[in-house]
Amino acid sequence: MPNGSLNRWLFHKPKKVLDWDGRRRVLADVPKGLNYLHHGWDQVVVYRDIKSRNVLLDQDMRGRLGDFGLAKLYTHGEVPNTTRVVGTFGYLAPEVTTLAAPTEASDVYSFGIVVLEVACGRRPIESWAEREEDTVLVDWVRGKYFEGRLSEAGDERIIGECEAEEMEAVLKFSLTCRHPNPLHRPTMRDVVAILVGEEATAAT
Numbered sequence: 001m002p003n004g005s006l007n008r009w010l011f012h013k014p015k016k017v018l019d020w021d022g023r024r025r026v027l028a029d030v031p032k033g034l035n036y037l038h039h040g041w042d043q044v045v046v047y048r049d050i051k052s053r054n055v056l057l058d059q060d061m062r063g064r065l066g067d068f069g070l071a072k073l074y075t076h077g078e079v080p081n082t083t084r085v086v087g088t089f090g091y092l093a094p095e096v097t098t099l100a101a102p103t104e105a106s107d108v109y110s111f112g113i114v115v116l117e118v119a120c121g122r123r124p125i126e127s128w129a130e131r132e133e134d135t136v137l138v139d140w141v142r143g144k145y146f147e148g149r150l151s152e153a154g155d156e157r158i159i160g161e162c163e164a165e166e167m168e169a170v171l172k173f174s175l176t177c178r179h180p181n182p183l184h185r186p187t188m189r190d191v192v193a194i195l196v197g198e199e200a201t202a203a204t
Contacts, residue, residue, distance in 0.1 A: 001058050002057075002058065003057035003058065005052065006026060006052040006053070006055040009057070010121055019158060026055065026062070028195045030065065031191040031195060033063075033064065034047060034111065034188045035191070037107075038104045038188045043075055044075070044078075045071050046102050046104060046106070047107050048087055048102050048107070049069070049071075049110075050110035050111050051110065051114065055114065070086050090113065091110040091114075091124060093109035103182065104187065105187075108187070109182070112173075112177025113138070115170065115171075115177065116138065116141060119174070120154060120171075121157060121158075122155075123137065124136070124137045124138070125137065138178065142175070151167045153171055177191065
């Protein structure tokens with residue numbers, strides 16, 4: 001893809017910062033692709049490695065999924081059966097690390113982490129200068145939520161482009177995608193309906 005991967009535009013000190021409108025478009029593009037994988041075919045494709053590095057940007061800066069090396073194919077209604085944990089640390093749903101059972105819901109969890117990356121401009125796990133230990137982004141955002149300062153978690157580079165209420169709504173949505181119980185997470189159809197609009201789900 002001519003514009004490389006999403007993580008390059010978030011973390012590699014790009015000459016031009018990806019603005020909020022561009023980030024929102026990417027957050028709408030990715031679940032449309034995942035919705036097709038989960039619901040739009042006669043079999044289910046669980047992607048298993050959703051992360052900003054695997055979101056590629058085309059000439060129009062639209063998001064596309066790349067690297068299907070860990071994807072798993074299932075029949076609708078089939079119970080996933082695998083014996084080893086695969087994926088990238090920091091993006092894995094809790095049930096994947098304990099049961100090695102990836103599902104559509106575990107893809108939703110990983111997408112919730114990507115939402116955090118896009119909104120906060122921070123990696124899932126990183127060393128921050130003001131802290132001695134590594135900081136887990138999920139825990140940091142959750143702390144802001146309980147302090148009533150959730151909008152402060154937004155990327156400082158796009159301050160003024162996004163209203164505080166919208167940033168809070170996006171971050172709260174990421175919390176829903178990352179619910180510890182996979183049964184309480186939205187489906188990818190629900191995600192598309194929220195981020196794109198109801199019309200986009202009509203064809204799937």
